[in-house]
Amino acid sequence: MLRIHDEISIVLGGSAGQGIQTIESLLMAALKSQGYHVFATKEYMSRIRGGSNSTEIRITSQKRAAYAKRIDVLFPLDEGVLTHLAKRISSKTLVLADTKLLKKKYAHAILDVPFSRMAKEFGNPVLSNTIAVGVVLGMMKVEMADFEATLRKLFGRKGEEMVKKNIEAGEAGYKLGQHLAFLQGLDIQIPRRKQKQEDLLLSGSDALGLGVVAAQCNFIASYPMSPGTTLLTFLAQVGQRLGIAVEQAEDEIAAINMALGASYAGARAIVTTSGGGFALMEEGVSLAGMIETPIVIHIAQRPGPATGLPTRTEQADLNLSLYSGHGEFPRAIFTPGSPEEMFEAGQMAFQIADRYQSPVFILTDQYLLDAVGNVSEKDLKRLPMKHMIVKTKKDYLRYTLTEDGISPRGIPGFGEGLVIVDSDEHTQDGHLTEDLEMRVKMMDKRMKKADGMRKEVLKPVAGGAKQGNIVVVGWGSTKGAITEGLENSKREDIRMLHFKQVYPLPKHLETYFEDAEKTIIIENNFTGQFANLLKQEGVKVTDTILKYDGEPFCVEELTKIFKGL
Amino acid sequence: MANTQQFDMPHDTDIAWCPGCGNYPLLIILKMALAELGIAPENLVTVSGIGQAAKAPHYFRGHVFNGLHGRALPPATAIKAVNPSLTVIAESGDGDTYGEGGNHFIHTIRRNPDITNLVHNNMVYGLTKGQASPTSEKGMVTPIQVAGVTMEPFNPVSTAIALDASFVARVFVGNVVQAKEIIKQAILWEGYALVDVFQPCVVYNKINTYQWFKENTYALPEEYDPTDRQAAFAKSIETEKLPLGVIYTNSSKKTFESQLFTAGSALYTKRFDEQAFSDLLHSKR
Ligand SMILES: Cc1ncc(C[n+]2csc(CCOP(=O)(O)OP(=O)(O)O)c2C)c(N)n1
Numbered sequence: 031m032l033r034i035h036d037e038i039s040i041v042l043g044g045s046a047g048q049g050i051q052t053i054e055s056l057l058m059a060a061l062k063s064q065g066y067h068v069f070a071t072k073e074y075m076s077r078i079r080g081g082s083n084s085t086e087i088r089i090t091s092q093k094r095a096a097y098a099k100r101i102d103v104l105f106p107l108d109e110g111v112l113t114h115l116a117k118r119i120s121s122k123t124l125v126l127a128d129t130k131l132l133k134k135k136y137a138h139a140i141l142d143v144p145f146s147r148m149a150k151e152f153g154n155p156v157l158s159n160t161i162a163v164g165v166v167l168g169m170m171k172v173e174m175a176d177f178e179a180t181l182r183k184l185f186g187r188k189g190e191e192m193v194k195k196n197i198e199a200g201e202a203g204y205k206l207g208q209h210l211a212f213l214q215g216l217d218i219q220i221p222r223r224k225q226k227q228e229d230l231l232l233s234g235s236d237a238l239g240l241g242v243v244a245a246q247c248n249f250i251a252s253y254p255m256s257p258g259t260t261l262l263t264f265l266a267q268v269g270q271r272l273g274i275a276v277e278q279a280e281d282e283i284a285a286i287n288m289a290l291g292a293s294y295a296g297a298r299a300i301v302t303t304s305g306g307g308f309a310l311m312e313e314g315v316s317l318a319g320m321i322e323t324p325i326v327i328h329i330a331q332r333p334g335p336a337t338g339l340p341t342r343t344e345q346a347d348l349n350l351s352l353y354s355g356h357g358e359f360p361r362a363i364f365t366p367g368s369p370e371e372m373f374e375a376g377q378m379a380f381q382i383a384d385r386y387q388s389p390v391f392i393l394t395d396q397y398l399l400d401a402v403g404n405v406s407e408k409d410l411k412r413l414p415m416k417h418m419i420v421k422t423k424k425d426y427l428r429y430t431l432t433e434d435g436i437s438p439r440g441i442p443g444f445g446e447g448l449v450i451v452d453s454d455e456h457t458q459d460g461h462l463t464e465d466l467e468m469r470v471k472m473m474d475k476r477m478k479k480a481d482g483m484r485k486e487v488l489k490p491v492a493g494g495a496k497q498g499n500i501v502v503v504g505w506g507s508t509k510g511a512i513t514e515g516l517e518n519s520k521r522e523d524i525r526m527l528h529f530k531q532v533y534p535l536p537k538h539l540e541t542y543f544e545d546a547e548k549t550i551i552i553e554n555n556f557t558g559q560f561a562n563l564l565k566q567e568g569v570k571v572t573d574t575i576l577k578y579d580g581e582p583f584c585v586e587e588l589t590k591i592f593k594g595l
Numbered sequence: 596m597a598n599t600q601q602f603d604m605p606h607d608t609d610i611a612w613c614p615g616c617g618n619y620p621l622l623i624i625l626k627m628a629l630a631e632l633g634i635a636p637e638n639l640v641t642v643s644g645i646g647q648a649a650k651a652p653h654y655f656r657g658h659v660f661n662g663l664h665g666r667a668l669p670p671a672t673a674i675k676a677v678n679p680s681l682t683v684i685a686e687s688g689d690g691d692t693y694g695e696g697g698n699h700f701i702h703t704i705r706r707n708p709d710i711t712n713l714v715h716n717n718m719v720y721g722l723t724k725g726q727a728s729p730t731s732e733k734g735m736v737t738p739i740q741v742a743g744v745t746m747e748p749f750n751p752v753s754t755a756i757a758l759d760a761s762f763v764a765r766v767f768v769g770n771v772v773q774a775k776e777i778i779k780q781a782i783l784w785e786g787y788a789l790v791d792v793f794q795p796c797v798v799y800n801k802i803n804t805y806q807w808f809k810e811n812t813y814a815l816p817e818e819y820d821p822t823d824r825q826a827a828f829a830k831s832i833e834t835e836k837l838p839l840g841v842i843y844t845n846s847s848k849k850t851f852e853s854q855l856f857t858a859g860s861a862l863y864t865k866r867f868d869e870q871a872f873s874d875l876l877h878s879k880r
Contacts (some may be wrong), residue, residue: 251673273857275856288670288673314663451659
């Protein structure tokens with residue numbers, strides 16, 4: 031008897047183009063609507079077809095947002111998967127495969143599921159995906175009626191005939207699943223929420239895209255680079271309906287300079303890229319600081335240096351964004367750790383950029399952007415969007431010296447004034463100057479905005495034990511794994527601080543670390559960039575837990591580390 | 596002649612150009628063209644990069660976006676896209692536009708925003724003190740090209756025609772009337788309009804002087820047909836004497852901004868569509 035209670039980890043593996051994506055969406059949609067919590071993560075190779083890729087779907091009784099190494103059920107769509115995932119397959123892993131697809135004998139016990147033959151019997155090889163989904167649902171004993179509804183929703187567009195075929199194939203898979211569970215003595219019991227859920231199913235990219243749309247963004251210019259492209263695609267897909275100007279620029283330099291022109295003329299502008307592309311944008315960041323024009327910059331991190339590992343994950347561009355651009359000027363950096371925080375960061379970034387007329391960063395990574403999970407709509411908080419543009423009068427001065435450093439921002443064509451911005455040092459009217467006293471006044475004015483920004487920071491989120499003199503610190507995408515690892519460790523003396531904004535840091539940062547005997551920073555990079563930033567701000571960092579193999583932290587490794595602290 | 600006063604800056608404006616610089620006549624010509632077209636400073640945005648030429652927008656009244664070296668065209672394109680009712684001019688030097696900004700030059704032509712691109716072509720880097728520019732003649736000796744320039748000069752006119760730019764012209768600041776008329780046409784033109792402006796750098800370019808431009812250019816005759824692309828290309832590669840005038844036009848092209856999702860009114864006037872947002876959110880159920 032194989033018992034799987036509370037949660038199950040199902041992994042689909044194959045080469046690109048084999049339909050993993052279809053199985054994933056079907057399964058996620060069917061299970062989500064049943065009231066299960068679902069969380070899927072992907073890992074894939076940098077190629078269009080072939081390679082060995084996999085998706086893990088965790089079906090859990092509680093909401094989870096982390097990658098687990100353990101595999102309960104594996105569906106290898108080809109042989110390569112078994113080698114590719116060898117380290118994750120244990121004696122407890124149930125491997126379900128169409129043995130026809132596997133060329134040689136394999137060490138692990140494999141349950142033969144003749145997907146392709148069954149699909150052929152239904153007259154369409156594509157149906158093997160639906161059969162596979164049916165098998166899982168049958169094993170889990172979910173209601174067939176709900177599965178039918180999901181199939182109807184997903185295939186409705188393709189006509190009644192297609193819906194019927196899929197339902198038939200799904201049913202066949204479902205029965206097979208029940209049968210296999212019986213034969214194997216498999217007992218899967220994952221409690222689900224009673225009432226049917228209207229949860230959203232969101233990838234990190236979706237959540238960020240929705241946040242950016244909710245921030246009333248109406249201009250994006252960018253140049254494709256994984257994993258930053260997904261935001262560009264998202265906005266392009268919805269641009270017509272929501273009134274967003276979308277342009278693929280000739281390079282990243284053009285992208286940020288376009289976005290700044292757009293913002294100057296009154297648009298709410300964003301650029302999206304990855305580290306390498308951002309390196310090309312740096313001069314533009316400095317320009318934004320000088321001309322005090324709002325701009326939101328999304329950097330989707332992947333392992334560097336240079337081209338690095340294009341489809342893997344890392345958190346090594348904190349320093350790049352923190353120190354980017356020559357000269358000195360204020361900035362803010364948001365580092366969301368969940369879809370809900372992605373939605374928040376999208377809005378906050380625009381608000382802070384607009385209010386302080388400064389460059390604002392959203393730092394994410396491949397893992398976080400690609401991860402998909404169910405999200406309750408009520409956890410997506412809308413922030414009031416206040417537009418800061420003023421109508422100009424005849425004597426308007428773009429860079430009026432003010433108490434808080436913020437000069438009312440006009441735009442050309444709205445009011446009677448002239449809006450003059452210059453990348454050279456300038457006077458209050460915006461014209462270039464070489465007057466050194468004015469230089470000092472303007473520097474002071476610009477830097478004063480940093481004080482305001484610091485007053486509005488998003489505070490770190492607490493987790494783990496209520497109290498405890500061991501503090502583990504994360505930022506960005508590590509949140510889910512740290513949270514779950516702490517829970518599994520059952521330690522009552524370790525608390526978590528997760529920073530969804532890493533710059534500026536809150537005033538009186540030290541109060542968060544009072545009575546901490548150990549302060550341990552967890553990051554997906556080699557040098558401990560956030561640890562170093564915290565040290566610089568006076569935090570006594572005792573240790574770091576670092577990972578830079580291109581993979582996110584998994585629950586098991588953090589659990590083990592936390593147990594041993 | 597229209598009154599150019601509304602474009603005048605205060606008398607105490609500190610102008611950073613050398614006495615006798617070719618930028619002065621272009622400034623006067625541009626002000627005249629704008630005044631004759633009845634364009635109000637409040638409706639005009641001039642975008643520039645960095646260089647002596649790129650300081651021009653500080654010396655006449657209007658909105659200004661003085662950005663980075665080589666990067667005038669991307670913001671100019673976006674400003675026009677975001678508020679199509681504005682008249683947008685991108686104005687910079689030859690080094691800025693054809694060198695540092697070469698990639699933007701190519702792709703802005705392809706994109707075809709309705710902007711005017713004035714390139715002060717003095718065939719040298721002025722602000723950085725006399726190095727070769729992309730349009731410097733072969734053999735020109737500079738503090739860096741000590742044995743003379745070895746690269747072929749960049750030909751912006753033939754490049755623009757090769758890319759089927761919508762309006763391509765070349766003028767010389769010594770020909771005030773022609774230059775003004777052509778700049779007016781370029782501003783009125785719907786689509787990207789390149790005006791390569793010959794003008795001397797009296798300090799650093801001892802080859803391409805006022806006299807040289809006079810002797811080495813000629814005005815295209817009245818009957819010249821700028822719509823014939825092959826003929827225009829042939830004109831653009833003439834070397835004996837360089838033609839001045841509107842060399843090529845293609846009026847069949849759509850502008851960049853007219854094809855955006857947001858085409859029409861200025862973005863800042865548009866309201867957020869709550870219904871569309873809510874539909875989008877619920878499509879993720
Ligand atoms: C990124 C960058 N590189 C280099 C420079 C230095 N720079 C300023 S202007 C200029 C060239 C100016 O030549 P041109 O565009 O022909 O204008 P001119 O001064 O002759 O009018 C250079 C290289 C700079 N400002 N920025």
